[in-house]
Amino acid sequence: MLQCPRCGGSCSALPPVCKSCGFGFPTYAGIPVLVARPHELVDQWSFRLAEFEASNDATRVRIIADVATKSLSPGARARLERLARGLALQRERIVAVLGEAGISALARRSPEPEGVPSEGSITSYLHHVHRDWAWDDEGSIENREALAAVARVLEPQPQLGAVLVIGAGACRLASDLHAYGRADVTIAVDINPLPMLVARRVIAGDSVRLVELPVAPRDLEHVFVERSLHAEHVVRDGFVQLFADAFALPFAPGSFDTVVTPWFIDQVPRDLASFLPVIRGLLRPGGRWINHGPLIYHPSHTELAARYGSDEVLALAKAAGLVVQRSRADRLPYLQSPACTRGRAEMVFTFVAARVEVVEPELGAPTPPAWxxxxxxxxxxxxxxxxxxxxxxxxxxxxxxxxxxxxxxxxxxxxxxxxxxxxxxxxxxxxxxxxxxxxxxxx
Ligand SMILES: C[S@@+](CC[C@H](N)C(=O)[O-])C[C@H]1O[C@@H](n2cnc3c(N)ncnc32)[C@H](O)[C@@H]1O
Incomplete structure (x- = not known):
């Protein structure tokens, strides 16, 4: 089902080589990078790693200078010293995870391409990585609740067939659904290296040591927390990760029985209306789209007119030939780290929509072209x-x-x-x- 993102020819999976144009796509820790200009994407990861190192170093230097020069209470001194240690350890662990995959820091040579605000750093989704693979041990219910919400809309037909998860991040919901829905194959795609590389190792049965730095720690002990990220259960065969761009996905039309968008449709597409035809095109006739996530838009990324409410999303989906069969709204805990005094709750919309063949003409917006x-x-x-x-x-x-x-x-x-x-x-x-x-x- 793989299509070359450069010429549209068919592509082998491992090693990823286009059978038409002969282009060989790189892999990092065994994850193919199937984007049109893979080296540019990987360079951006290296630039972000260098920026992370520089900012981590600068923060530590500032803290160490404060400890050396300011008159501090014993508590403040202990907290700052602990924070400096946590920062150093965090730097070391992140550099190691990326380094093992062959990604090293590089001084920026080209500007960061315009993308989703708040995604321009190597640690953008680090808290999500901890939530996915570490917090369960301390009683977090976030992963369980996410799966339960999706399971409820899938009943009485949980079988998922061939699944594509777009914007899978650290892949916890993707891998839980792979097991729950007895998927034949699940392809989890994202363009962000750290969550994907951690997921890769955890899913292979490894444990990954990372450091969590809560934004508002409970007490001195939780100023940083050393965590060992791991999967509770063996992930069934057929779970595949791919670095690919949601806006130029390397798959033939109609390749999937199920497309999943977890916490994606409000954050990543600038206008969901133009992304719905992409989702529909990936599904075989009768295939299902599962969405799970809130509708909270970045004002600088999504114009006011495209910040759709849940009723508008369902109407737009119907107009695009994706008819919602079951939906629910749950206020769910979000990033409530056991180590942190801060945590959110979001209204999460979960629905399943089936691809229908006849789009009602009065509702049917013309499918926008790829350009x-x-x-x-x-x-x-x-x-x-x-x-x-x-x-x-x-x-x-x-x-x-x-x-x-x-x-x-x-x-x-x-x-x-x-x-x-x-x-x-x-x-x-x-x-x-x-x-x-x-x-x-x-x-
Ligand atoms: C809000 S996060 C959700 C992550 C994950 N699904 C979760 O619930 O934790 C959005 C995800 O979309 C990914 N993303 C952003 N732009 C993308 C693109 N063009 N193609 C593929 N993934 C993208 C980000 O890297 C991030 O992992």
């Missing part, structure tokens, strides 16, 4: 452009820049240069303009 979903693809001179009347000069400028070669991001770069459009908003802004122009030319 609207992926801003790095060339924008063609599509039908209707010539007679299009722009409602605003910016729309006119965008239309003039569509030459069949430039991508959305390249059009945005020209507008930044010539019209002083703000750099951080240009890509998303031009993407929205193009989606609107395309929609208007369809009417």
């Amino acid at each position: 609207i979903v992926d801003r790095s693809l060339s924008v063609p001179r599509f039908d209707g452009l010539d007679g299009y009347e722009p409602p605003h000069p910016l729309f006119g400028a965008v239309v003039r820049l569509i030459d069949g070669e430039r991508s959305t991001d390249q059009i945005a770069a020209v507008l930044v240069r010539d019209f002083h459009l703000p750099v951080d908003a240009a890509g998303q802004g031009v993407g929205s303009c193009l989606a609107e122009i395309w929609r208007a030319t369809r009417q």
